[in-house]
Amino acid sequence: MSRVQLLDATTAPLTARRYYQNGDPGPLVGALATVPELLEVSMPFLAAVLGPSALDARTKEIVIVRTSALLRCGYCVDTHSVVALDTGLTIGEVHALRGEGAAVLADQRENALLGWVDAVSGGRGPVGDEVARRLGRYFAEHETVELTLLVGVTMMLNRFCTALDLPTSPEVVRRLAAAGLR
């Protein structure tokens, strides 16, 4: 049970209605719709940061699942584990990103990425030079900027969804159970 009322198609405010045209848009929209002027600006922003961009989808889902696991956001871990599988990550890789199994990301580039994600999302204060140098071997400066914003936005969503106790959708629960991830 969420801590706030999640608006549905019958209670959605006027400017939020378009998000409901193709069915239930999920609890994030349901919660943000209670302040429609924030929904208006946050959805395009979230779509730009989390959606297709110059960074490949696999890299982005690694960032999102890992960050969400470190922040212990059940909703985001659940939801993005399914997205990660759809993006082509293996069940073992998703387990590893969630901190549930041995590290299986063999790729040097992706390990440098994990180092950066862990330092940005898990640490306090400055991020160490060595972590930054490792990342810089594999990612251009503009990619570093995008990755870092992605970590930050994911952390914001993690705290929002966790604090408001947003429920994982039944479809995601079913997919996770089928994959042995729940």
Place this chain on the structure above:
Amino acid sequence: MTAIAGAVADGVLPGRVWLYSNYHCNLVCTYCLTESGPKVDRRELSADRMLEVAQQAAELGFTALGVTGGEPFLQPDMAETLARLGAILPTVGLTNGTLFTGRRLAAAEVLAGSDVALQISLDSADPDVNDEARGPDNFARVVAAIPALVERGVTVRIATTRELGDEADMSRLCELHRGLGVPDSDHVMRPVISRGRAVTTGMGVAAGMNDLPAELTITADGAFWSPFGATVHGGRLDTDLLLTRTTDPLRVPALTLLGLVEGRPAGADSTLNIR
């Protein structure tokens, strides 16, 4: 000229801004859109806040104000507040008319000669029919209040809210209000809208965005498409006609409303004649 002033001048946007001063009421009418009563959440706007909204409304180019509730005259100094609002823009104050005795009646004298009209609810010429919806003695109190206000120089309008018309009763009601000093031009009629308590009691007609004039409506909980949008059902504020939670600056909900109106077919609000 602001975008709002232009839209109001062109008739694209209605000129009136509504303020919900409060949601509580001394009555508990069967069709009340806001489920008002003595013990509900008050959701008040202070007098200062209403005056601020009025000032911004005038600066943006709106041309009139309305104050509604709940029963606005449960708020202290409401007559004085209405007079101050009327000095900014022409104002109509909705009231159930049952509180104008003694001190409140005397205080209403400040409205004489002002740009404020009081719109009082009276649903039937038959006291029993009126009181069935609006409560015991409502008819007697209202027909006593109207001439008392008119005598004091206050402009009074009458609003009749009813389901399918009984024409004979309607002509008796018109005779009655003329006799009380209220001309035909100051008598408005509107249907019961199926929102709030009317949903619970199974009354009224459904009204959505396209049935209601786009009159910017400011409440303590946000801005709405229409005064018929800021309703309460099951103790919760309805959100289906919510524009924005932000009401200050008023430009924020006003421009949101304008954006929606510009996307709506012309004349779309005429079907139910809800004004």
